[in-house]
Amino acid sequence: MTYDPAAEVVQLCSDLIRLDTTNFGDESGPGERKAAEHVAALLDEVGIDVEVYESEPGRTSLVGRWGGNVGEPVLLHGHLDVVPANAADWTVDPFSGEVKDVDPGGLCVWGRGAVDMKDFDAMLLSTVRARARAGAVPERPLVLCFTADEEAGGAKGAGFLAREHRDLIDDCTVAIGEVGGFSTTVRGRRLYLIEAAEKGMAWVRLTAKGTAGHGSMRQPDNAVTKLANAVARIGAHQWPVRLTPTMEVLLASVAELAGTEATPENAESLVEEFGDASRMLGAVIRNSANPTMLEAGYKVNVVPGEATARIDGRFLPGFEDEFWDTLAALAGPDTTISKDVHMGALETGYDGDVVAAMTSSILAEDPEAIVAPYLMSGGTDAKYWDDLGMKCFGFAPLRLPEDLDFTALFHGVDERVPVDSLEFGARVFDRFLGAL
CATH class of the missing domain: 3.30.70.360 (Alpha-Beta Plaits)
Structure with missing residues (x-):
């Protein structure tokens, strides 16, 4: 059984960026409906059924189930909204999804959401679609969740699902989402940071x-x-x-x-x-x-x-x-x-089979690396899942060039993600699903 989990990841990331889902924190944005429908169609194409849920017109999230029946379900979640971008400040149109070479970074996918977090959405979709086509279904049950409103606190997305549709996710014991798994270089060694806590x-x-x-x-x-x-x-x-x-x-x-x-x-x-x-x-x-x-x-x-x-x-x-x-x-x-x-802080114990799976999947692609947990300064949808009793981790794996100031790209001008990093992330995430 052969398949390429990274085959579509760059195109999927570009396509998602081109769907403007700017969240201004009020009612003036376009909402997430078009992106949610796009993701639903991508999953439906490979036989994975999802349902869309709206807290308000246009503020759209979607949830679906896939995988086997061995073990407790894992929630794989990404948000569809992005923060605003002033096009006049950018080198490229922030909603172009353009693939362009630059130093530092090399060949990158550019646009608002490239780092936060349509890169992970694309990794997840590319991996799941490749596995579904090949019949490589993970043994563990997976809940695929794409949310609205994370960039304004999540009340109309993850918060809405947790309040009004808790039955969709209540049996999940672990949640895997954004802002973790990326590399930084310390004294010549790549160190991958897995988010295990949030302020x-x-x-x-x-x-x-x-x-x-x-x-x-x-x-x-x-x-x-x-x-x-x-x-x-x-x-x-x-x-x-x-x-x-x-x-x-x-x-x-x-x-x-x-x-x-x-x-x-x-x-x-x-x-x-x-x-x-x-x-x-x-x-x-x-x-x-x-x-x-x-x-x-x-x-x-x-x-x-x-x-x-x-x-x-x-x-x-x-x-x-x-x-x-x-x-x-x-x-x-x-x-x-x-x-x-x-919103409360959270800290998840850095142990267990899911941590072992994240660690082994990175080391299989980058054997000389170090993998360790970290505490994130910002907040994510994980706060809602933590309140439901899930162990929460940020794991969007990216092997990054040493000279790329990656953390400056979060909500920054000229947000971009290297193509090699996206493809690496899809391969790692595929190994992770196989190791669960």
């Missing part, structure tokens, strides 16, 4: 109240001043290093290459070993709270009675209480904190 998300509103009045007079009870002081304290705060079990394993792997041991004291220097990837990893050894928005007043000569700020807070698994206590102390008694969005 929690706390988007909060800070409000200060004062006495409104004329801007020309003394106004000691000034809401803007109170807010500015609180925001300055929060923005300048140096959060202490905290190592979760996932990061202890990752940093131990790097420390071994560096000929030392991982400790909280040298954690930052070990993170710097990752080069450009330290942009992401430097954010996951401590809690964080970044002021991002300010709003006050309506005229320059009027002191407003209220001023507000928005804070993007992220907390480590196991350190949420410390986050809230510290934030309250920094905000002080002159401001109040309210939660706009709150």
